[in-house]
Amino acid sequence: MAGINSTNAEFGEKARLSKSVALVTGGSRGIGRAIAERLAVLGASVAICGRDRAALAESAGAIEKLGTRSFFQMTDVTDAARVTELVSKTEAKLGPITILVNSAGMGLFGPAHEKTEGDWDRVLDTNLKSIFLVSRAVIPSMIRRGAGDIINISSLAGRNTFAGGGIYCASKWGLMGLSGCMAEDLREYGIRVSVICPGSVATEFSGRGPKNASKALQAEDVAHAVEAIVTQGPVSFLSEIHVRPLRKP
Numbered sequence: 001m002a003g004i005n006s007t008n009a010e011f012g013e014k015a016r017l018s019k020s021v022a023l024v025t026g027g028s029r030g031i032g033r034a035i036a037e038r039l040a041v042l043g044a045s046v047a048i049c050g051r052d053r054a055a056l057a058e059s060a061g062a063i064e065k066l067g068t069r070s071f072f073q074m075t076d077v078t079d080a081a082r083v084t085e086l087v088s089k090t091e092a093k094l095g096p097i098t099i100l101v102n103s104a105g106m107g108l109f110g111p112a113h114e115k116t117e118g119d120w121d122r123v124l125d126t127n128l129k130s131i132f133l134v135s136r137a138v139i140p141s142m143i144r145r146g147a148g149d150i151i152n153i154s155s156l157a158g159r160n161t162f163a164g165g166g167i168y169c170a171s172k173w174g175l176m177g178l179s180g181c182m183a184e185d186l187r188e189y190g191i192r193v194s195v196i197c198p199g200s201v202a203t204e205f206s207g208r209g210p211k212n213a214s215k216a217l218q219a220e221d222v223a224h225a226v227e228a229i230v231t232q233g234p235v236s237f238l239s240e241i242h243v244r245p246l247r248k249p
């Protein structure tokens with residue numbers, strides 16, 4: 001009997017999401033990039049956005065080297081008009097979006113009373129309002145097709161509180177509420193909304209780097225959780241995944 005070899009194992013991987021089109025915000029680096037590449041390995045066509053053209057072009061090139069189609073557009077996810085354009089151009093180039101991963105985000109830490117109103121607006125707009133804007137632009141076509149996965153990258157800071165976390169925690173706690181309610185609004189349409197809460201991940205994330213990068217989570221650990229969500233059987237969904245380092249950094 002013929003056993004599975006590396007060629008048909010690879011084919012099996014690719015075939016899993018070969019009909020999928022993913023949009024990954026913040027796919028130019030860090031966690032978003034690892035997720036974009038993992039979805040490409042699984043066979044999905046992948047669109048990414050961010051604000052740095054060179055980083056986007058480099059990341060899109062890496063996705064195509066994995067053997068799939070990619071598209072990128074410089075987009076600030078806090079800008080509703082650019083978000084609308086991103087979604088329509090992605091669908092025109094790659095087809096209807098079946099997987100949305102909201103990963104773009106920023107960190108800003110320190111006592112909230114020492115921060116400005118501008119700081120508050122920047123963090124809340126980037127980490128919370130953007131998920132409303134991007135999801136709102138993608139959901140109508142998912143509803144028409146009666147299927148879709150929306151995965152929001154939150155944080156354990158969306159479940160915990162700590163000194164200096166005021167504004168960041170507010171954005172991520174808000175995202176937990178938004179995600180849970182979206183999940184309830186959309187499940188009857190066959191759309192699954194999931195949230196992933198990682199602990200500290202070794203990326204260039206602004207503000208707080210992990211205390212010990214060698215013990216910290218890697219971006220690929222979060223991508224693994226995304227893979228689990230999008231390959232879950234059709235009649236269930238993984239609503240909330242916490243990803244922790246095995247040993248405390």
Ligand SMILES: NC(=O)c1ccc[n+]([C@@H]2O[C@H](COP(=O)([O-])OP(=O)(O)OC[C@H]3O[C@@H](n4cnc5c(N)ncnc54)[C@H](OP(=O)(O)O)[C@@H]3O)[C@@H](O)[C@H]2O)c1
Pocket residue numbers: 025026027028029030031032049050051052055075076077078103104105106107126127153154155156197198199200201202203204205206
């Ligand atoms: N790293 C951690 O320890 C950690 C832990 C838990 C949760 N998270 C969450 O994971 C997500 C990704 O973090 P990361 O570690 O990958 O951070 P990162 O390495 O700093 O990457 C952030 C990504 O988001 C994009 N981005 C930021 N602001 C944007 C905006 N206004 N419009 C469009 N794109 C924007 C960045 O691209 P441009 O700057 O070029 O726009 C970049 O692609 C965030 O939501 C973060 O809160 C991170």
